[in-house]
Amino acid sequence: MEPQAARRTVPPRSSFRTQRASIRPTSRQVDPAAVAREMKRREGQASTRMRIKAVILLLMFLVFMAIFTVTVLASLNQSTMADACLTVRSKFLAGGMLEEVRDRPSFWRYIRQGLRGALFPESVDAQLARDLVGTSTGLALIPIDADNWMFGSPRLRQQRVTASGGCEGGSMFSLWTITCYGPFSDSNVDKGPYGVRLLDANGLPITMADLVKLGRGEEVTQPTTVEFPSDEEIRREAIDARYIWFEYEDATPDSNGATTSLPSHKGKYGTYPPGGYIVQLPTDPDDYDRRTELLEHANYVDLSTRAVFLEMSFWNNNLGLFGVVLVTVEFSASGLVSTDVRVTTLQPRVFLTPEGLGSVGEWITTFGEIIIVMFILYYVAEEASELATARWKYFKDPWNVLDWIALVFLIAAFAIRLKIYSSTPLTLITYTAESSTTINIDVQPNNYAPPTLDFGILELQDSNVYTDLQQIALDDRLAKQMYALAAVSISVKLSKFVASLSYIKLLVKSLHGAYQQFGAFFILFVTTLVGFVMAFNVAFGASVSELSTFGQTLLFLVRAFLKDVDLSHIYAQRPVIGSIAVLLFVAIIHFLMANLLFAIILAGLSHEVAKHEEGRDVEEKEDEVKSTVAQFTAWLMIKLKVKWRLKRYAPRLYAKIFLKAANEKDAIKSASPKKTEEGPLELTVEASDDMQDSAEFDMDQALADLRQADEPADRRKLALRVSRRLINSAEEIMPSIEHMAGRSLSKIQSMGISVSSGMSECIEVVDGLQRAANDISERVEELREQQIEAIGEE
Template identity: 25%
Template sequence: WACRVRAGLASVSHRVFTCGFRHKSSQGWDFTRRITRRKLILLEPRTGALRMATAQANEPPMSRPSTGRSSTMQAWETGLENPNVLDTEPIAVRGQSAGGHRQLDADGKDGDGDGKSGCGCLKSCKHGLQSIWRTRDTQDTKEDRELYIKTTLRELIIYCIFIIVLMIITFGMTSSTMYYYTKVLSDLFLDTKIENTTNNYRSVGNMGDWWSFVNGPLMNGLYWDTWYNSANFSDPREKNFIYYENKLLGVPRLRQLRVSNQSCNIASYFQGKISTCYAKYSYGVTDKSSFGLGNSTAWQYRSEEQLDGRSHNAEISSYDGGGFAVELSRDKATTQAILKELYSKLWVNRGTRAVFIDFTLYNANINLFCVIRLVTEFMATGGCLPTWDLRTVKLLRYVEPMDYFILACECVFMLFILYYIVEEALEIKKHKWRYFRCFWNCLDILVIVISTVCAAFNVYRTVAVGQKLTTLLQDENNFPDFDFLSYWQQQFNHGIAITVFFAWVKIFKYISFNKTMTQLSSTLGACAKDLMGFAIMFFIVFFAFAQLGYLIFGTQVKDFREFQQSVFTLFRIILGDFDFNSLQTANRVLGPIFFILYVFFVFFVLINMFLAIINDTYSQVKSDLSMQQNEFEMTDYFKQRASRMLSKLNLRRDKIVDIQKAIQSADLNNDKQLDFEEWRAELKQRGYADGEIEALFAKFDLDGDRVLNEEEQRQMHLELEGQRENLDQMINSKQAANEELEPDDEDEMEADGDALPAAATAASTRTSGGGGRGRGGGRKLVSPAEFQVLVKRVDRVEMSIGDIVQKIDSVLLKLELMERAKLRRREAMTRVLDALSGMEGAGSDEAERSRRAEELMRAELERWDVDTATAAASSGLGRGADSARGSRELRSASSTSRK
């Protein structure tokens, strides 16, 4: 069957697809086929009757394009091998179009009527919206391999775009500049030496050291009143720029928390000797009463709400956001006077448990804030422990052009989040509670929730920073508390980082069609129960060692000072990071014993058992996966797509060649003039539609005289030749690309030494209709992995068949031995009976006959025993058992004969 499109009929509606079929045979059949949604309309030119048939719902798609076809429609070949599908009942034609036919819609009605076009548009819109959220979980892709591949690739491409947008947002808001900014400020405030000492803030150990730090490195670091050459600033606004670049926002704040006297119980033995007792800090023993001068905020307690503060977790304890606070000045001399008064009046004394130094810097060059908090904890043991927190954050997000580009990406990111919210809602609607049984679905929900929370905070942060800066600019002598915003900005960064992590892990969901990519998840899933069971035993032993280390070394070794620190230290020992000298110094006997026992039982035994479980499961999973086939091979899919594209290019090239031949043969009168009728008649014979013929002729008929002269024919030939050369180049490039993909597979198959079976080759070869160079996209073989799987399956089948054949042979041999035994028994019995009958005929007495019978029986038994031994040696126990049974039967016959 050849296939072409017949134009010239009535205008085709959006629901009708018209194809023409022409069969060149002696019968001269010529069909025009209209494919509506579910019906076929066929025309028989000889009778002029139209026939309608309902198309089967599961009619397979037509496989290949033909050589002759319309440029506006693509006709596909079809079998039409089953004429019984068509209903031969004629239908009435209510009108005719320009081509002599009336267009019918899907219900057999006149296509010119409105019908239910509005409903069709709604259905089309609904179908279009549903196709946007089409996934493997919302579509039935189990039976349709092509739909599964397309849906998987579509999901993967969309998700890759989502990942790219997320990466732009994440890495656009952080950079290495943040690290260097933090490093510069930490060197200034933490590592600057105190005057006349070798100490810095990191090594502050008592109240005197703390005051020396405040009056020295802190004051010099906060107030930059002159240039490096001691010259004054020409503009007063240039003051208070640390390192001449970082502006001090507002004023710094000092805040302390205290505990009251008699907050702890003194042992009865010392109550007469010790009159004061200050406990370690807790909220219940906080001293809120005024002390010292009591005439300013430095000596009066203010609550967390009054200070707009927030609790803080330090090294020793967690501290409330209230306290005794004093705001310093933007002028260095004024600040020194405030500090001098606090120092002289013992603002820091035995009741002090923590002192906070808070200030905020902003660098306009890099648009970054640095919120600094220096915390000094005064322990109940005496002395102090300094800690610090420097948060470099970008609170003003949209300043430079790149920032606005990131803003656009954030908007796109929110559209993606809305898209995935709808997608997950549709999947939940379809699968109900079964949706949450899948790990990847739970991961989707987690990513959506974290992203939504981060987006909400992004909006809140933008508004809050604007309000705080507006208030600060109105009065620069206030303390700007950016601690809350900087803290939640850090949590925002952490949330985005977690989202990025889970987003990258989620890629495994879309590449799980490849068995290699599922090895990790399959291994962990297969050994999960074994790992959980063994983990219980492991952590029992591990926490036993952690408690032992904490109780033995907790008072002397820093790494074991707390139970959680002891746990972390033991994990570090597993990784090879340990300090054996500290254990040995703490206890020369128990230290080495503890270390050796822990390393032996936990590291050499338990950890290696973990690895053995995983390794054994991995080997099993890898063996199972080697026997499985990938859900689809990506390279094979793209090869098929390339082959289809190559086939289409070949069809276009063949059409151009066909038109070139038509130009040469259409001039019947050889007048070198090609009129329209000659052109139309020639192309009609080649199966082209009137619309194509008219359009192509009019393109080169420049003077409009309906005749193509030599120049116009030459122009047509040159343009067609140029198009053909371009197509040849495209075909060659496509073929070269296919050859780059296919030789590796073929070489691997040849290296195995086995040729692919002819049936498999035929099944995996794609062909297209028509001839011509490169038609059908070439031969396509199975992949090496598929071939190896087939070889292994054939080997297993052959082994199974071999076992079956061997068992059948054994059964047949036993049957043969049984038959031989029966024959021997029959012959033996016949000889014995003949001998007995002969003795009776000879008139022998009873004693003689009995003696002769005994001798015959004994001779037969001896011969039977010899045969039995020979059979047992040659044929095994089966035949020997039959012989033994025969011997017993002969003995039974002998006794019967004797009787």
């Protein structure tokens, strides 16, 4: 039996024309109008998302600004704190006795009379406070009056200079031996011990009482018999000996590494380091009188003294405030004396515990600060991500720089607060009134701070203990300054969001457009001011203390530019030169420079207003604020499904709001006339009347007049005339353009027909080749089958 060979059937192959026809329906024709609509829709969605994001950022910033403002203002009861500072400061001024200090005797008069009256007043209020406390409670705090209490004892701290010999100044004074005491500096600080020994003029030992007699000018005789002092007399002699022999105490860190003494103090005549010759003052009036008399007799303040600081703390039980007092008396090398009183009030929540005394306002302030810290972390992360993306281009935007300035101030303020907490004292004073005559004081430990200061515990046990709060007061003032600078930066940042308003945008553009003129003005102003500073310093520095140094002269003249100083005393010192200098300063700085600054601002504003009126400012055509608000409102209504909820739960309200608005809109649209085609340029009636015939119009002359015109009205009129002439010219050549376009179109159509015929011929040739290939394939298949049959027969 012959094997049946399986015959493979060649699949029918369609022609190229058939395949091409089957492919054609799968290809979609691209509609340019649909693509444009889709692109416009996507751009609108992107614009909407950007506007919504901008609104969200604005709302977040407004919330942050509101929380920051409420927190800062709520944490500082400025009126109450200012009243407390003024009250205590007036006490230490002692009715003007501090300002009357001119030499050593007047200084001791203030210490022994004025300061004693401030610390131990013989007033009704002080007596009422003593009666209120009573004597059975063992209270160590001493009342200054019914409101303020001495928190520990006061102390005196002194800085001295080394006496220098050989100050004769050449052969003129070679017959004299002169000892001089120069101005205070780090190179001539005196740290050696000084004072008096208990010896009389003959070198024989004397008692403390004899020393007091000698200081008063009384005669002292040696006793014929030896008397042995009692134990109490020996103890008092040992205590009093501390007030006649003085040794320098450096500011050294304690066992926990914290320095508790006053930092370097910048005064009028020098910068004084911490430490010094420290003397504790007692809180008993009789002991105070004795100790201050001993200090005066022992020459605690002498020719080497350059600065004396009185430091103490107080507590106001009515307001719950601590106070830090620093009275400064500086003795210059020229003989002048400068005095100053600085009082700083501290809230317990600032440096003891975050909740302070536990009031509602303090808790709100604490939570507000926590929220502010969270905002700071968010803004830092946001700015850091933008910086990582944009890199150096990030700093080209001034708003980014302003953001970092505000963040740096806020971070610095909170870092200072953490620094205060890390070195804060341990206890908190709370008052509980048990009866109308006694007050008990409880000490609560502060678990938030390391044991750096035994604040409050020792003061309650011994009124002669002093705890230094000067560093904490300085840090608190610095933190408030950082808050103030941050508040200014945040307020300026708000202008970034309101700059989209029309008139505010106009003002911002006016300033931005004139920044080059501002830069030139700043250079001119600084150079001129520096010249006046040098002139005033050289001419009047030796006679006017405010002009003695370059920095003081610069500050004086800047204040003079702001009209904050009196220039008449310069004229009083040197009438001729002073009057000329003051006249030149007023004429150049006040009249010329100030008016030049105003002219720059007005020029920039006038330029922007002219652009706005001429219609060249495209951005003014769209009110971005209204558009942003509308888009945000629509997005919010869609997200919250406002229409759907009103239609379902309040159909009448839905019909009243939305259907009524839609009907009114359709009525307005149907009543509005159809728009007519307008020319590319709208002309006013006055401008149209001024148009001339084309035969009378000279284009070259009109362009020359347009370039030379200065008035905006003339420029606008000439521009309209040129535009009208160009429009007429365009209308004249339009038929020629249409004819040329028609011929071009006919040529394109003929070329298209030629290309179509050529493509048809190509398609026919390809079809013939396809048919030939099919025939060849069939012949090859037949030959293959014949060969297989022949092989099978063999």
